[in-house]
Amino acid sequence: MSASNDYRSPLAKVKGLGRSSDATRFFWVQKLTAIALIPLTLWLCYSIATLPELTYEVLIAWLKSPFNAVMASLFTVVSLKHGMIGMQVIFEDYIHTHSLRFGAILFTKLLSYFMMALGVYSILRLSLGN
Amino acid sequence: MSWNDKRPMSPHLQVYDLPLTAKLSILHRGTGAVLFVGVVLWVLLLAAAASGPQTWASVHSFLSSWFGKLILVGFTFSLYYHLCNGIRHLFWDMGKGFNLKDAEKAGIVVIVATLLLTLLTWLVAL
Numbered sequence: 001m002s003a004s005n006d007y008r009s010p011l012a013k014v015k016g017l018g019r020s021s022d023a024t025r026f027f028w029v030q031k032l033t034a035i036a037l038i039p040l041t042l043w044l045c046y047s048i049a050t051l052p053e054l055t056y057e058v059l060i061a062w063l064k065s066p067f068n069a070v071m072a073s074l075f076t077v078v079s080l081k082h083g084m085i086g087m088q089v090i091f092e093d094y095i096h097t098h099s100l101r102f103g104a105i106l107f108t109k110l111l112s113y114f115m116m117a118l119g120v121y122s123i124l125r126l127s128l129g130n
Numbered sequence: 131m132s133w134n135d136k137r138p139m140s141p142h143l144q145v146y147d148l149p150l151t152a153k154l155s156i157l158h159r160g161t162g163a164v165l166f167v168g169v170v171l172w173v174l175l176l177a178a179a180a181s182g183p184q185t186w187a188s189v190h191s192f193l194s195s196w197f198g199k200l201i202l203v204g205f206t207f208s209l210y211y212h213l214c215n216g217i218r219h220l221f222w223d224m225g226k227g228f229n230l231k232d233a234e235k236a237g238i239v240v241i242v243a244t245l246l247l248t249l250l251t252w253l254v255a256l
């Protein structure tokens with residue numbers, strides 16, 4: 001970059017190059033989801049490990065409990081949100097081509113939101129179905 | 131990134147033995163990425179179950195195979211490591227334990243806790 005003939009102000013140069021006010025919010029959401037995931041993952045592991053052989057009937061009976069259905073939904077949504085931000089940070093560190101980076105982040109976000117919807121829908125269907 | 135500078139790089143990652151804290155840091159990122167794939171698979175498992183008992187039965191028989199179990203052990207290990215080390219991260223974020231000695235000690239606690247939790251889970255599950 002030739003600094004000598006660049007008359008733009010420092011602010012003009014950095015605008016649009018990255019997160020500004022977003023950064024603190026991203027940091028906060030990443031911490032909030034991390035804290036929420038501590039009880040959620042412990043519950044999930046304990047819950048699944050103590051179930052008998054995971055046949056269809058056992059799975060249905062497990063998700064019929066409202067508490068389990070809510071916890072499973074929360075785990076799905078919160079972990080995808082946490083992972084979505086985490087993957088964005090990873091891509092921003094390693095992918096230096098602008099279009100590829102943008103594409104990877106966009107794909108991850110769309111995939112995450114789709115998986116949140118599919119996950120919650122599936123849990124509800126198993127929990128409430130017939 | 132283009133690297134035109136011909137001088138040797140330091141630390142050279144292929145010969146430099148990274149300190150424990152650096153290895154653990156990379157593992158946090160690695161397990162994070164593995165877990166992201168894992169959570170997507172978890173949703174696909176739920177979707178398979180939601181589409182009916184037959185679909186679940188074939189998924190279930192795959193998960194019970196040695197290969198399926200290997201994947202599940204990999205995910206539980208990743209989850210416990212990322213969980214324990216994530217707690218270590220959260221303490222740093224509160225400004226606690228942010229010096230080399232404490233970081234190293236907590237790192238060893240994380241390794242031991244991860245192995246114990248993984249072992250315990252599979253003892254209970256099997």
Ligand code: HEM
Nearest residue numbers: 034037038041079083086087159162163165166213216219
């Ligand atoms: C079990 C509870 C969890 C805790 C306590 C936790 C904690 C954390 C923390 C504190 C960070 C930020 C690290 C940093 O500041 O550099 C992080 C990053 C990350 N987490 Fe989690 N996490 C958990 C579960 C998960 C799950 C289930 C996923 C999968 C979707 C996941 C995926 C990621 C990813 C991809 C990153 C980014 C890694 C990086 O930037 O190097 N985490 N986690």
